Amino acid sequence: MSTLESRSRLTDEGAQEMTDRPVEGGVEVLRELGAVLRMSEADAQAAAGSETTDGETTIINMGPQHPSTHGVLRLMLELDGETVLRTKPVIGYLHTGMEKTGEQLTYLQGPTNATRMDYASPLFTELVFSMATEALLGVEVPPRAVWIRMLMTEINRISSHLLFLATNGMDLGAVSMMLYGWREREETLRFLEKVTGLRMNHNYIRPGGVAADLPDGWRDDVLRLMDMLPPRLEEYDILMTGQPIWRERLQGVGVITTEEAIALGATGPILRSTGYAWDLRRDMPYLAYDQVDFDVVVGTYGDCFDRYAIRLNEVRESIRIILQILDRMPPGDYRLQDKKVTPPPRARIDESMEALIHHFKIFTEGFKVPEGDVYVAIESPRGELGCYLVSDGSSKPYRMRIRGPSFFNLQCLPHMMRGGLIADAVAVISSVDPIMGEVDR
Protein backbone atom coordinates (compact mmCIF):
# COMPACT_ATOMS: atom_id res chain seq x y z
CA MET A 1 0.00 0.00 0.00
CA SER A 2 2.88 2.31 0.72
CA THR A 3 4.03 2.40 -2.88
CA LEU A 4 0.49 3.05 -3.97
CA GLU A 5 0.17 5.97 -1.59
CA SER A 6 3.45 7.46 -2.64
CA ARG A 7 2.42 7.13 -6.25
CA SER A 8 -0.94 8.67 -5.69
CA ARG A 9 0.82 11.87 -4.66
CA LEU A 10 2.21 12.03 -8.17
CA THR A 11 -1.26 12.28 -9.62
CA ASP A 12 -2.97 15.59 -9.78
CA GLU A 13 -5.27 14.62 -6.94
CA GLY A 14 -2.79 15.66 -4.29
CA ALA A 15 -1.90 13.82 -1.12
CA GLN A 16 -4.52 11.54 0.27
CA GLU A 17 -5.15 10.29 3.74
CA MET A 18 -6.87 7.14 4.84
CA THR A 19 -9.49 7.62 7.54
CA ASP A 20 -11.49 5.26 9.73
CA ARG A 21 -14.58 4.10 8.03
CA PRO A 22 -17.64 1.97 8.78
CA VAL A 23 -17.92 -1.60 7.59
CA GLU A 24 -20.01 -0.70 4.57
CA GLY A 25 -17.54 1.96 3.52
CA GLY A 26 -16.51 0.46 0.21
CA VAL A 27 -17.84 3.64 -1.23
CA GLU A 28 -15.37 5.76 0.68
CA VAL A 29 -12.53 3.50 -0.37
CA LEU A 30 -13.43 4.00 -3.99
CA ARG A 31 -13.56 7.73 -3.67
CA GLU A 32 -10.29 8.02 -1.77
CA LEU A 33 -8.34 5.81 -4.09
CA GLY A 34 -9.61 7.62 -7.14
CA ALA A 35 -8.85 4.82 -9.55
CA VAL A 36 -11.09 6.17 -12.26
CA LEU A 37 -9.46 8.47 -14.77
CA ARG A 38 -11.97 11.17 -15.52
CA MET A 39 -10.50 13.07 -18.39
CA SER A 40 -12.01 14.35 -21.60
CA GLU A 41 -10.72 13.41 -25.03
CA ALA A 42 -9.38 16.92 -25.58
CA ASP A 43 -7.38 16.90 -22.36
CA ALA A 44 -5.99 13.48 -23.16
CA GLN A 45 -4.89 14.60 -26.61
CA ALA A 46 -3.25 17.69 -25.21
CA ALA A 47 -1.45 15.58 -22.64
CA ALA A 48 -0.35 13.07 -25.27
CA GLY A 49 1.62 15.68 -27.19
CA SER A 50 3.64 17.00 -24.26
CA GLU A 51 7.01 15.66 -23.21
CA THR A 52 7.06 13.84 -19.93
CA THR A 53 9.78 14.41 -17.39
CA ASP A 54 10.75 12.41 -14.35
CA GLY A 55 7.97 12.00 -11.83
CA GLU A 56 5.26 12.70 -14.35
CA THR A 57 2.68 10.25 -15.46
CA THR A 58 1.96 9.11 -18.99
CA ILE A 59 -1.44 8.60 -20.50
CA ILE A 60 -1.67 5.90 -23.08
CA ASN A 61 -4.53 4.57 -25.08
CA MET A 62 -5.37 0.86 -25.39
CA GLY A 63 -7.90 -0.24 -27.95
CA PRO A 64 -10.50 -0.14 -29.33
CA GLN A 65 -8.72 -2.25 -31.96
CA HIS A 66 -6.59 -4.14 -29.49
CA PRO A 67 -6.85 -7.95 -29.72
CA SER A 68 -6.97 -8.31 -25.94
CA THR A 69 -9.82 -5.92 -25.33
CA HIS A 70 -12.55 -8.39 -26.29
CA GLY A 71 -14.03 -6.53 -29.15
CA VAL A 72 -14.11 -2.79 -29.08
CA LEU A 73 -13.34 -1.81 -25.52
CA ARG A 74 -11.00 1.13 -25.23
CA LEU A 75 -9.02 2.06 -22.15
CA MET A 76 -7.26 5.28 -21.28
CA LEU A 77 -4.51 4.35 -18.88
CA GLU A 78 -2.50 6.68 -16.70
CA LEU A 79 0.87 5.10 -16.12
CA ASP A 80 3.78 5.75 -13.86
CA GLY A 81 6.49 3.76 -15.57
CA GLU A 82 4.86 0.36 -15.89
CA THR A 83 2.41 0.84 -13.04
CA VAL A 84 -1.20 1.63 -13.78
CA LEU A 85 -2.52 4.51 -11.72
CA ARG A 86 -5.89 5.42 -13.14
CA THR A 87 -8.00 3.94 -15.89
CA LYS A 88 -10.98 5.08 -17.86
CA PRO A 89 -12.95 2.53 -19.84
CA VAL A 90 -14.32 4.16 -22.97
CA ILE A 91 -17.27 2.38 -24.53
CA GLY A 92 -19.89 3.01 -27.16
CA TYR A 93 -18.07 1.73 -30.24
CA LEU A 94 -20.63 -1.03 -30.69
CA HIS A 95 -23.67 1.06 -29.84
CA THR A 96 -26.42 0.35 -32.34
CA GLY A 97 -29.42 1.69 -30.47
CA MET A 98 -30.96 -1.68 -29.69
CA GLU A 99 -33.12 -0.27 -26.92
CA LYS A 100 -34.54 2.23 -29.39
CA THR A 101 -35.00 -0.54 -31.95
CA GLY A 102 -36.81 -2.57 -29.31
CA GLU A 103 -39.48 0.11 -29.15
CA GLN A 104 -40.19 -0.34 -32.87
CA LEU A 105 -40.57 -4.12 -32.79
CA THR A 106 -43.51 -6.13 -31.51
CA TYR A 107 -43.13 -8.36 -28.49
CA LEU A 108 -42.86 -11.37 -30.77
CA GLN A 109 -40.05 -9.74 -32.74
CA GLY A 110 -38.39 -8.58 -29.54
CA PRO A 111 -36.21 -11.66 -28.92
CA THR A 112 -34.76 -11.31 -32.45
CA ASN A 113 -33.39 -7.97 -31.35
CA ALA A 114 -32.53 -8.89 -27.76
CA THR A 115 -30.61 -12.01 -28.75
CA ARG A 116 -28.04 -9.88 -30.55
CA MET A 117 -26.99 -8.05 -27.41
CA ASP A 118 -24.93 -10.61 -25.55
CA TYR A 119 -23.65 -12.63 -28.47
CA ALA A 120 -21.79 -15.15 -26.29
CA SER A 121 -24.91 -16.10 -24.35
CA PRO A 122 -27.77 -15.03 -26.60
CA LEU A 123 -30.37 -17.33 -25.06
CA PHE A 124 -30.22 -15.44 -21.76
CA THR A 125 -31.26 -12.10 -23.24
CA GLU A 126 -34.08 -13.83 -25.08
CA LEU A 127 -35.10 -15.50 -21.84
CA VAL A 128 -35.16 -12.32 -19.77
CA PHE A 129 -37.10 -10.43 -22.43
CA SER A 130 -39.61 -13.27 -22.72
CA MET A 131 -39.98 -13.55 -18.95
CA ALA A 132 -40.61 -9.82 -18.66
CA THR A 133 -43.24 -9.98 -21.41
CA GLU A 134 -44.90 -12.94 -19.70
CA ALA A 135 -44.89 -11.10 -16.38
CA LEU A 136 -46.66 -8.17 -18.06
CA LEU A 137 -49.15 -10.53 -19.71
CA GLY A 138 -49.69 -12.43 -16.48
CA VAL A 139 -49.34 -15.85 -18.14
CA GLU A 140 -47.58 -18.99 -16.96
CA VAL A 141 -45.62 -21.02 -19.47
CA PRO A 142 -46.12 -24.81 -19.52
CA PRO A 143 -43.70 -26.92 -17.45
CA ARG A 144 -41.99 -28.45 -20.47
CA ALA A 145 -41.19 -25.01 -21.84
CA VAL A 146 -39.71 -24.05 -18.46
CA TRP A 147 -37.45 -27.08 -18.41
CA ILE A 148 -36.44 -26.70 -22.06
CA ARG A 149 -35.49 -23.11 -21.25
CA MET A 150 -33.39 -24.32 -18.34
CA LEU A 151 -31.69 -26.98 -20.44
CA MET A 152 -30.90 -24.59 -23.25
CA THR A 153 -29.65 -21.75 -21.07
CA GLU A 154 -27.44 -24.06 -19.04
CA ILE A 155 -25.88 -25.40 -22.24
CA ASN A 156 -25.47 -21.82 -23.33
CA ARG A 157 -23.82 -21.03 -19.99
CA ILE A 158 -21.33 -23.82 -20.66
CA SER A 159 -20.57 -22.49 -24.12
CA SER A 160 -20.15 -18.97 -22.77
CA HIS A 161 -17.78 -20.09 -20.03
CA LEU A 162 -15.83 -22.19 -22.53
CA LEU A 163 -15.47 -19.08 -24.64
CA PHE A 164 -14.14 -17.29 -21.56
CA LEU A 165 -11.64 -20.08 -20.87
CA ALA A 166 -10.51 -19.93 -24.49
CA THR A 167 -10.06 -16.16 -24.66
CA ASN A 168 -8.59 -16.00 -21.17
CA GLY A 169 -5.97 -18.51 -22.26
CA MET A 170 -5.32 -16.63 -25.47
CA ASP A 171 -4.92 -13.30 -23.67
CA LEU A 172 -2.33 -14.78 -21.33
CA GLY A 173 -0.39 -16.66 -23.96
CA ALA A 174 -1.80 -20.14 -23.34
CA VAL A 175 -2.77 -20.61 -26.95
CA SER A 176 -3.44 -24.33 -26.64
CA MET A 177 -6.18 -23.49 -24.14
CA MET A 178 -7.71 -21.23 -26.73
CA LEU A 179 -7.87 -24.07 -29.24
CA TYR A 180 -9.33 -26.48 -26.69
CA GLY A 181 -11.89 -23.95 -25.51
CA TRP A 182 -13.08 -23.22 -29.03
CA ARG A 183 -13.17 -26.93 -29.83
CA GLU A 184 -15.45 -27.80 -26.93
CA ARG A 185 -17.57 -24.71 -27.44
CA GLU A 186 -18.15 -25.77 -31.02
CA GLU A 187 -19.59 -29.06 -29.76
CA THR A 188 -22.09 -27.25 -27.55
CA LEU A 189 -22.96 -24.86 -30.35
CA ARG A 190 -23.60 -27.84 -32.59
CA PHE A 191 -26.30 -28.97 -30.20
CA LEU A 192 -27.78 -25.48 -30.00
CA GLU A 193 -27.77 -25.35 -33.80
CA LYS A 194 -29.56 -28.67 -34.01
CA VAL A 195 -32.32 -27.42 -31.72
CA THR A 196 -32.65 -23.80 -32.82
CA GLY A 197 -31.28 -23.84 -36.35
CA LEU A 198 -28.56 -21.30 -35.64
CA ARG A 199 -25.19 -21.33 -33.91
CA MET A 200 -25.85 -18.00 -32.28
CA ASN A 201 -28.57 -15.33 -32.22
CA HIS A 202 -31.04 -18.16 -31.89
CA ASN A 203 -34.37 -16.38 -31.40
CA TYR A 204 -35.47 -19.64 -29.80
CA ILE A 205 -36.96 -18.52 -26.49
CA ARG A 206 -40.00 -16.41 -27.21
CA PRO A 207 -42.81 -14.96 -25.14
CA GLY A 208 -45.07 -17.88 -24.28
CA GLY A 209 -42.52 -20.67 -24.47
CA VAL A 210 -39.92 -21.73 -26.98
CA ALA A 211 -40.01 -21.68 -30.77
CA ALA A 212 -39.94 -25.44 -31.33
CA ASP A 213 -39.86 -28.67 -29.38
CA LEU A 214 -36.58 -30.46 -28.88
CA PRO A 215 -35.71 -32.58 -31.94
CA ASP A 216 -35.65 -36.37 -31.95
CA GLY A 217 -32.58 -37.77 -30.33
CA TRP A 218 -31.88 -34.64 -28.26
CA ARG A 219 -31.38 -36.74 -25.15
CA ASP A 220 -28.56 -38.74 -26.76
CA ASP A 221 -26.95 -35.57 -28.02
CA VAL A 222 -27.00 -33.96 -24.59
CA LEU A 223 -25.70 -37.13 -22.96
CA ARG A 224 -22.87 -37.34 -25.47
CA LEU A 225 -22.01 -33.73 -24.69
CA MET A 226 -22.14 -34.35 -20.95
CA ASP A 227 -19.92 -37.43 -21.34
CA MET A 228 -17.43 -35.52 -23.45
CA LEU A 229 -17.04 -32.47 -21.22
CA PRO A 230 -15.92 -33.72 -17.76
CA PRO A 231 -12.70 -35.39 -18.97
CA ARG A 232 -11.93 -32.29 -21.03
CA LEU A 233 -12.39 -30.14 -17.95
CA GLU A 234 -9.93 -32.42 -16.16
CA GLU A 235 -7.52 -31.73 -19.00
CA TYR A 236 -7.94 -28.01 -18.47
CA ASP A 237 -7.15 -28.52 -14.79
CA ILE A 238 -3.94 -30.28 -15.71
CA LEU A 239 -3.08 -27.76 -18.38
CA MET A 240 -3.93 -24.60 -16.46
CA THR A 241 -5.15 -24.79 -12.89
CA GLY A 242 -2.20 -26.51 -11.33
CA GLN A 243 0.36 -25.00 -13.61
CA PRO A 244 2.84 -22.65 -11.84
CA ILE A 245 3.13 -20.16 -14.70
CA TRP A 246 -0.62 -19.82 -14.94
CA ARG A 247 -0.95 -19.33 -11.20
CA GLU A 248 1.88 -16.82 -11.08
CA ARG A 249 0.19 -14.86 -13.82
CA LEU A 250 -3.24 -14.73 -12.16
CA GLN A 251 -2.97 -15.06 -8.41
CA GLY A 252 -3.13 -11.76 -6.58
CA VAL A 253 -3.75 -9.86 -9.81
CA GLY A 254 -6.78 -7.62 -10.17
CA VAL A 255 -8.00 -7.96 -6.59
CA ILE A 256 -11.35 -6.51 -5.65
CA THR A 257 -13.17 -6.63 -2.32
CA THR A 258 -16.78 -7.54 -1.65
CA GLU A 259 -17.65 -3.98 -0.57
CA GLU A 260 -16.17 -2.55 -3.72
CA ALA A 261 -17.89 -5.08 -5.95
CA ILE A 262 -21.30 -4.41 -4.42
CA ALA A 263 -20.79 -0.65 -4.43
CA LEU A 264 -19.90 -0.78 -8.12
CA GLY A 265 -22.92 -2.86 -9.03
CA ALA A 266 -20.80 -5.85 -10.03
CA THR A 267 -22.58 -9.20 -10.09
CA GLY A 268 -21.93 -12.75 -11.19
CA PRO A 269 -18.48 -14.35 -11.05
CA ILE A 270 -16.85 -11.03 -10.08
CA LEU A 271 -18.97 -10.70 -6.95
CA ARG A 272 -18.67 -14.39 -6.17
CA SER A 273 -14.88 -14.33 -6.56
CA THR A 274 -14.75 -12.10 -3.46
CA GLY A 275 -16.33 -14.87 -1.39
CA TYR A 276 -19.85 -13.49 -1.50
CA ALA A 277 -22.26 -16.29 -2.36
CA TRP A 278 -24.94 -14.58 -4.43
CA ASP A 279 -26.45 -16.44 -7.35
CA LEU A 280 -29.95 -15.55 -8.50
CA ARG A 281 -30.55 -19.16 -9.46
CA ARG A 282 -30.28 -20.13 -5.81
CA ASP A 283 -31.19 -16.93 -3.97
CA MET A 284 -34.11 -15.66 -6.02
CA PRO A 285 -35.01 -18.72 -8.10
CA TYR A 286 -36.68 -18.34 -11.46
CA LEU A 287 -37.75 -21.04 -13.96
CA ALA A 288 -37.45 -24.27 -11.94
CA TYR A 289 -34.07 -23.73 -10.35
CA ASP A 290 -35.58 -24.31 -6.91
CA GLN A 291 -36.16 -27.93 -7.95
CA VAL A 292 -32.62 -28.79 -9.00
CA ASP A 293 -29.60 -29.37 -6.83
CA PHE A 294 -26.41 -27.43 -7.45
CA ASP A 295 -23.75 -25.49 -5.59
CA VAL A 296 -22.88 -21.82 -5.87
CA VAL A 297 -19.15 -21.60 -6.55
CA VAL A 298 -17.37 -18.82 -4.67
CA GLY A 299 -13.78 -17.67 -4.48
CA THR A 300 -11.77 -16.24 -1.60
CA TYR A 301 -9.36 -13.59 -2.77
CA GLY A 302 -11.30 -11.79 -5.48
CA ASP A 303 -8.40 -12.04 -7.92
CA CYS A 304 -8.16 -13.13 -11.54
CA PHE A 305 -7.40 -16.70 -10.59
CA ASP A 306 -10.58 -16.98 -8.52
CA ARG A 307 -12.63 -15.67 -11.40
CA TYR A 308 -11.03 -18.21 -13.73
CA ALA A 309 -11.59 -21.07 -11.28
CA ILE A 310 -15.19 -20.04 -10.60
CA ARG A 311 -16.10 -20.13 -14.28
CA LEU A 312 -14.36 -23.45 -14.78
CA ASN A 313 -16.26 -24.97 -11.89
CA GLU A 314 -19.53 -23.40 -12.91
CA VAL A 315 -19.29 -25.49 -16.05
CA ARG A 316 -19.24 -28.54 -13.78
CA GLU A 317 -22.26 -27.29 -11.86
CA SER A 318 -24.10 -26.68 -15.13
CA ILE A 319 -23.39 -30.26 -16.13
CA ARG A 320 -24.88 -31.36 -12.82
CA ILE A 321 -27.99 -29.30 -13.47
CA ILE A 322 -28.33 -30.58 -17.03
CA LEU A 323 -28.14 -34.21 -15.93
CA GLN A 324 -30.99 -33.55 -13.50
CA ILE A 325 -32.99 -31.85 -16.24
CA LEU A 326 -32.55 -34.92 -18.45
CA ASP A 327 -34.15 -37.07 -15.74
CA ARG A 328 -37.01 -34.75 -15.09
CA MET A 329 -37.96 -33.24 -18.45
CA PRO A 330 -41.76 -33.27 -18.33
CA PRO A 331 -43.93 -34.06 -21.36
CA GLY A 332 -46.48 -31.62 -22.69
CA ASP A 333 -46.63 -28.41 -24.63
CA TYR A 334 -43.45 -26.58 -25.49
CA ARG A 335 -45.30 -23.30 -25.64
CA LEU A 336 -48.40 -21.75 -24.25
CA GLN A 337 -51.52 -22.67 -26.20
CA ASP A 338 -53.08 -19.27 -26.11
CA LYS A 339 -54.52 -17.96 -29.33
CA LYS A 340 -53.76 -14.38 -28.36
CA VAL A 341 -50.09 -14.88 -27.57
CA THR A 342 -48.64 -17.82 -29.48
CA PRO A 343 -49.32 -18.89 -33.04
CA PRO A 344 -51.64 -21.88 -33.43
CA PRO A 345 -50.15 -25.32 -34.24
CA ARG A 346 -49.30 -25.59 -37.92
CA ALA A 347 -51.86 -28.34 -38.55
CA ARG A 348 -54.70 -26.20 -37.21
CA ILE A 349 -54.12 -23.55 -39.85
CA ASP A 350 -55.15 -25.95 -42.61
CA GLU A 351 -58.50 -26.72 -41.04
CA SER A 352 -59.53 -23.74 -38.98
CA MET A 353 -60.31 -20.30 -40.34
CA GLU A 354 -60.01 -18.89 -36.83
CA ALA A 355 -56.55 -20.35 -36.40
CA LEU A 356 -55.45 -18.81 -39.70
CA ILE A 357 -56.73 -15.40 -38.62
CA HIS A 358 -54.94 -15.63 -35.30
CA HIS A 359 -51.75 -16.71 -37.03
CA PHE A 360 -51.99 -13.74 -39.36
CA LYS A 361 -52.80 -11.28 -36.60
CA ILE A 362 -49.96 -12.44 -34.36
CA PHE A 363 -47.34 -12.13 -37.07
CA THR A 364 -48.57 -8.84 -38.56
CA GLU A 365 -49.63 -6.65 -35.67
CA GLY A 366 -48.58 -8.77 -32.72
CA PHE A 367 -50.41 -9.27 -29.46
CA LYS A 368 -51.42 -6.50 -27.12
CA VAL A 369 -49.89 -6.36 -23.68
CA PRO A 370 -51.69 -4.78 -20.71
CA GLU A 371 -50.33 -1.49 -19.42
CA GLY A 372 -47.74 -1.55 -16.72
CA ASP A 373 -44.05 -1.95 -16.04
CA VAL A 374 -41.98 -4.79 -14.73
CA TYR A 375 -38.36 -5.56 -13.89
CA VAL A 376 -37.24 -9.16 -14.29
CA ALA A 377 -33.72 -10.44 -13.66
CA ILE A 378 -31.91 -13.71 -14.28
CA GLU A 379 -28.40 -14.98 -13.67
CA SER A 380 -26.52 -14.81 -16.93
CA PRO A 381 -22.95 -16.16 -17.17
CA ARG A 382 -21.79 -12.62 -16.44
CA GLY A 383 -24.14 -11.69 -13.62
CA GLU A 384 -27.52 -10.14 -13.13
CA LEU A 385 -29.18 -9.65 -16.49
CA GLY A 386 -32.23 -7.49 -15.99
CA CYS A 387 -35.03 -6.39 -18.28
CA TYR A 388 -37.22 -3.41 -17.48
CA LEU A 389 -40.24 -3.33 -19.74
CA VAL A 390 -42.86 -0.63 -19.87
CA SER A 391 -46.07 -1.30 -21.79
CA ASP A 392 -48.61 1.30 -22.84
CA GLY A 393 -51.15 -1.31 -23.86
CA SER A 394 -50.04 -1.60 -27.47
CA SER A 395 -48.28 -4.47 -29.20
CA LYS A 396 -44.83 -2.89 -28.92
CA PRO A 397 -42.88 -2.17 -25.75
CA TYR A 398 -43.08 1.47 -24.78
CA ARG A 399 -39.62 1.18 -23.28
CA MET A 400 -37.26 -1.77 -23.24
CA ARG A 401 -34.25 -1.54 -20.99
CA ILE A 402 -31.75 -4.36 -20.74
CA ARG A 403 -29.45 -4.15 -17.75
CA GLY A 404 -26.35 -5.80 -19.14
CA PRO A 405 -24.13 -7.16 -16.38
CA SER A 406 -20.97 -6.40 -18.37
CA PHE A 407 -21.92 -2.72 -18.50
CA PHE A 408 -21.64 -2.51 -14.71
CA ASN A 409 -18.83 -5.04 -14.33
CA LEU A 410 -16.62 -2.87 -16.54
CA GLN A 411 -16.67 -0.22 -13.82
CA CYS A 412 -14.56 -2.57 -11.70
CA LEU A 413 -11.66 -2.36 -14.16
CA PRO A 414 -10.05 0.84 -12.80
CA HIS A 415 -10.19 -0.49 -9.25
CA MET A 416 -8.79 -3.88 -10.20
CA MET A 417 -5.96 -2.40 -12.23
CA ARG A 418 -4.84 0.33 -9.84
CA GLY A 419 -1.31 -0.26 -8.63
CA GLY A 420 -0.83 -3.22 -10.93
CA LEU A 421 1.45 -3.60 -13.89
CA ILE A 422 0.42 -2.68 -17.40
CA ALA A 423 1.14 -6.26 -18.43
CA ASP A 424 -1.52 -7.42 -15.99
CA ALA A 425 -4.13 -5.14 -17.51
CA VAL A 426 -4.79 -7.76 -20.15
CA ALA A 427 -5.35 -10.42 -17.50
CA VAL A 428 -7.76 -8.15 -15.65
CA ILE A 429 -9.82 -7.26 -18.73
CA SER A 430 -9.99 -10.90 -19.64
CA SER A 431 -11.11 -11.94 -16.17
CA VAL A 432 -14.01 -9.51 -16.20
CA ASP A 433 -15.19 -11.25 -19.40
CA PRO A 434 -17.00 -8.27 -20.91
CA ILE A 435 -19.15 -8.79 -23.97
CA MET A 436 -19.22 -5.50 -25.76
CA GLY A 437 -22.46 -6.21 -27.58
CA GLU A 438 -24.16 -6.19 -24.22
CA VAL A 439 -22.22 -3.21 -22.87
CA ASP A 440 -23.08 -0.95 -25.77
CA ARG A 441 -26.38 -2.48 -26.90
Place this chain on the structure above:
Amino acid sequence: MADARETESRVAPPEPEPELGPELLHGAPVTTARGQRVAHPGRDQLVDLVRTLRGEGWIACLDVTAVDHLKNLGDRPRPEGVRPERFEVVVVLLSHRERARLRLVVQVPEDDPVLPSLFAVHPGTEAAEREVFDMFGIRFDGHPDLTRILMPEDWIGHPLRKDFAVGRIPVEFKATADAR
Protein backbone atom coordinates in the same frame (compact mmCIF):
# COMPACT_ATOMS: atom_id res chain seq x y z
CA MET B 1 -63.34 -31.30 -33.42
CA ALA B 2 -62.43 -27.92 -32.10
CA ASP B 3 -59.23 -27.87 -30.22
CA ALA B 4 -60.19 -27.00 -26.69
CA ARG B 5 -56.76 -25.64 -26.03
CA GLU B 6 -57.03 -22.76 -28.42
CA THR B 7 -60.45 -21.50 -27.47
CA GLU B 8 -60.00 -19.14 -24.59
CA SER B 9 -57.32 -16.57 -24.08
CA ARG B 10 -55.64 -16.74 -20.74
CA VAL B 11 -54.06 -13.34 -20.90
CA ALA B 12 -54.90 -11.82 -17.55
CA PRO B 13 -56.55 -8.43 -17.62
CA PRO B 14 -54.46 -5.71 -16.06
CA GLU B 15 -54.57 -6.05 -12.33
CA PRO B 16 -57.02 -3.72 -10.65
CA GLU B 17 -55.21 -0.68 -9.41
CA PRO B 18 -53.87 -1.49 -6.00
CA GLU B 19 -55.34 0.26 -3.03
CA LEU B 20 -53.33 3.40 -2.69
CA GLY B 21 -53.34 2.99 1.02
CA PRO B 22 -51.29 4.76 3.58
CA GLU B 23 -48.15 2.66 3.03
CA LEU B 24 -45.19 4.96 3.04
CA LEU B 25 -41.50 4.17 2.84
CA HIS B 26 -39.70 6.94 4.65
CA GLY B 27 -42.21 9.39 3.33
CA ALA B 28 -42.44 8.02 -0.21
CA PRO B 29 -45.72 6.41 -1.25
CA VAL B 30 -45.41 2.74 -2.16
CA THR B 31 -47.43 0.90 -4.78
CA THR B 32 -47.38 -2.61 -6.13
CA ALA B 33 -47.03 -3.32 -9.83
CA ARG B 34 -47.28 -6.93 -10.99
CA GLY B 35 -46.32 -8.04 -7.50
CA GLN B 36 -43.24 -5.82 -7.39
CA ARG B 37 -42.82 -3.03 -4.85
CA VAL B 38 -42.41 0.43 -6.26
CA ALA B 39 -41.74 3.55 -4.20
CA HIS B 40 -42.33 7.04 -5.55
CA PRO B 41 -40.02 9.50 -3.84
CA GLY B 42 -39.80 13.13 -4.81
CA ARG B 43 -36.70 14.58 -6.42
CA ASP B 44 -35.46 16.08 -3.15
CA GLN B 45 -36.13 12.89 -1.21
CA LEU B 46 -34.30 10.54 -3.53
CA VAL B 47 -30.72 10.63 -2.25
CA ASP B 48 -31.71 10.63 1.41
CA LEU B 49 -34.10 7.76 0.80
CA VAL B 50 -31.48 5.70 -1.01
CA ARG B 51 -28.97 6.41 1.74
CA THR B 52 -31.42 5.41 4.47
CA LEU B 53 -32.35 2.27 2.55
CA ARG B 54 -28.69 1.35 2.16
CA GLY B 55 -28.42 1.39 5.93
CA GLU B 56 -31.41 -0.94 6.08
CA GLY B 57 -29.89 -3.59 3.85
CA TRP B 58 -30.67 -2.38 0.32
CA ILE B 59 -26.95 -2.32 -0.32
CA ALA B 60 -26.88 -2.91 -4.05
CA CYS B 61 -28.07 -0.40 -6.63
CA LEU B 62 -28.43 -2.46 -9.75
CA ASP B 63 -29.74 -0.07 -12.32
CA VAL B 64 -30.60 3.52 -13.05
CA THR B 65 -32.64 4.09 -16.16
CA ALA B 66 -35.35 6.38 -17.41
CA VAL B 67 -38.58 6.40 -19.39
CA ASP B 68 -39.81 9.23 -21.57
CA HIS B 69 -43.57 9.47 -21.16
CA LEU B 70 -44.08 12.03 -23.90
CA LYS B 71 -46.73 9.89 -25.59
CA ASN B 72 -48.78 9.05 -22.54
CA LEU B 73 -48.48 12.15 -20.42
CA GLY B 74 -50.94 12.57 -17.66
CA ASP B 75 -53.06 9.44 -17.77
CA ARG B 76 -50.63 7.19 -15.99
CA PRO B 77 -51.82 5.74 -12.73
CA ARG B 78 -49.63 7.21 -10.00
CA PRO B 79 -50.23 7.43 -6.27
CA GLU B 80 -51.84 10.47 -4.83
CA GLY B 81 -49.54 13.40 -4.34
CA VAL B 82 -47.22 12.34 -7.17
CA ARG B 83 -47.67 14.46 -10.24
CA PRO B 84 -46.83 12.60 -13.46
CA GLU B 85 -44.11 14.36 -15.40
CA ARG B 86 -42.57 13.69 -18.79
CA PHE B 87 -39.55 11.76 -17.53
CA GLU B 88 -39.43 9.00 -15.00
CA VAL B 89 -36.09 7.89 -13.60
CA VAL B 90 -36.17 4.32 -12.37
CA VAL B 91 -33.73 3.06 -9.76
CA VAL B 92 -33.55 -0.66 -8.97
CA LEU B 93 -32.33 -1.61 -5.51
CA LEU B 94 -31.57 -5.07 -4.22
CA SER B 95 -31.41 -6.37 -0.68
CA HIS B 96 -29.35 -9.51 -0.40
CA ARG B 97 -30.61 -10.10 3.12
CA GLU B 98 -34.29 -9.93 2.30
CA ARG B 99 -33.78 -11.38 -1.16
CA ALA B 100 -36.00 -8.70 -2.57
CA ARG B 101 -35.92 -5.90 -5.08
CA LEU B 102 -37.32 -2.43 -4.75
CA ARG B 103 -37.94 0.02 -7.55
CA LEU B 104 -37.83 3.75 -7.02
CA VAL B 105 -39.61 5.86 -9.60
CA VAL B 106 -38.86 9.58 -9.63
CA GLN B 107 -40.79 12.08 -11.74
CA VAL B 108 -38.55 14.53 -13.56
CA PRO B 109 -40.18 17.52 -15.32
CA GLU B 110 -39.37 18.32 -18.91
CA ASP B 111 -38.45 21.97 -18.37
CA ASP B 112 -35.97 21.22 -15.58
CA PRO B 113 -34.51 17.74 -16.17
CA VAL B 114 -32.14 17.65 -13.22
CA LEU B 115 -31.82 15.04 -10.51
CA PRO B 116 -29.34 14.71 -7.65
CA SER B 117 -26.75 12.05 -8.41
CA LEU B 118 -26.63 8.80 -6.49
CA PHE B 119 -22.88 8.55 -7.00
CA ALA B 120 -22.08 9.49 -3.41
CA VAL B 121 -24.21 6.61 -2.12
CA HIS B 122 -23.70 3.99 -4.81
CA PRO B 123 -20.63 4.72 -6.99
CA GLY B 124 -21.77 1.96 -9.35
CA THR B 125 -24.45 4.26 -10.71
CA GLU B 126 -21.81 6.36 -12.45
CA ALA B 127 -22.04 4.64 -15.82
CA ALA B 128 -25.79 4.20 -15.63
CA GLU B 129 -26.35 7.88 -14.90
CA ARG B 130 -24.07 8.80 -17.76
CA GLU B 131 -26.19 6.61 -20.00
CA VAL B 132 -29.41 8.26 -18.80
CA PHE B 133 -27.84 11.66 -19.49
CA ASP B 134 -26.70 10.50 -22.92
CA MET B 135 -29.99 8.94 -23.91
CA PHE B 136 -32.52 11.24 -22.22
CA GLY B 137 -30.69 14.47 -21.47
CA ILE B 138 -31.44 14.26 -17.76
CA ARG B 139 -28.62 15.88 -15.81
CA PHE B 140 -27.36 14.57 -12.50
CA ASP B 141 -26.18 17.09 -9.92
CA GLY B 142 -22.99 15.99 -8.23
CA HIS B 143 -22.00 13.45 -10.85
CA PRO B 144 -18.19 13.36 -11.24
CA ASP B 145 -18.05 12.99 -15.01
CA LEU B 146 -21.34 13.67 -16.72
CA THR B 147 -20.42 13.12 -20.35
CA ARG B 148 -21.84 11.04 -23.15
CA ILE B 149 -21.05 7.38 -22.76
CA LEU B 150 -22.50 5.52 -25.74
CA MET B 151 -23.02 8.18 -28.37
CA PRO B 152 -20.15 10.20 -29.89
CA GLU B 153 -19.16 13.27 -27.89
CA ASP B 154 -20.36 15.66 -30.60
CA TRP B 155 -23.76 14.02 -31.03
CA ILE B 156 -26.75 16.33 -30.99
CA GLY B 157 -29.92 15.18 -29.27
CA HIS B 158 -30.83 12.40 -26.92
CA PRO B 159 -31.78 9.25 -28.84
CA LEU B 160 -34.14 7.50 -26.43
CA ARG B 161 -36.42 10.51 -26.14
CA LYS B 162 -39.69 9.86 -27.85
CA ASP B 163 -39.36 12.97 -30.02
CA PHE B 164 -36.06 11.69 -31.45
CA ALA B 165 -36.92 10.02 -34.73
CA VAL B 166 -35.76 6.55 -35.62
CA GLY B 167 -33.13 6.51 -38.31
CA ARG B 168 -34.26 5.56 -41.76
CA ILE B 169 -32.38 4.34 -44.80
CA PRO B 170 -34.19 4.85 -48.08
CA VAL B 171 -34.59 1.53 -49.88
CA GLU B 172 -35.14 1.42 -53.60
CA PHE B 173 -37.19 -1.41 -54.97
CA LYS B 174 -36.68 -1.83 -58.65
CA ALA B 175 -40.14 -3.25 -59.22
CA THR B 176 -42.08 -0.37 -57.75
CA ALA B 177 -41.93 3.07 -59.25
CA ASP B 178 -43.23 4.95 -56.22
CA ALA B 179 -41.93 4.77 -52.75
CA ARG B 180 -44.53 3.28 -50.50
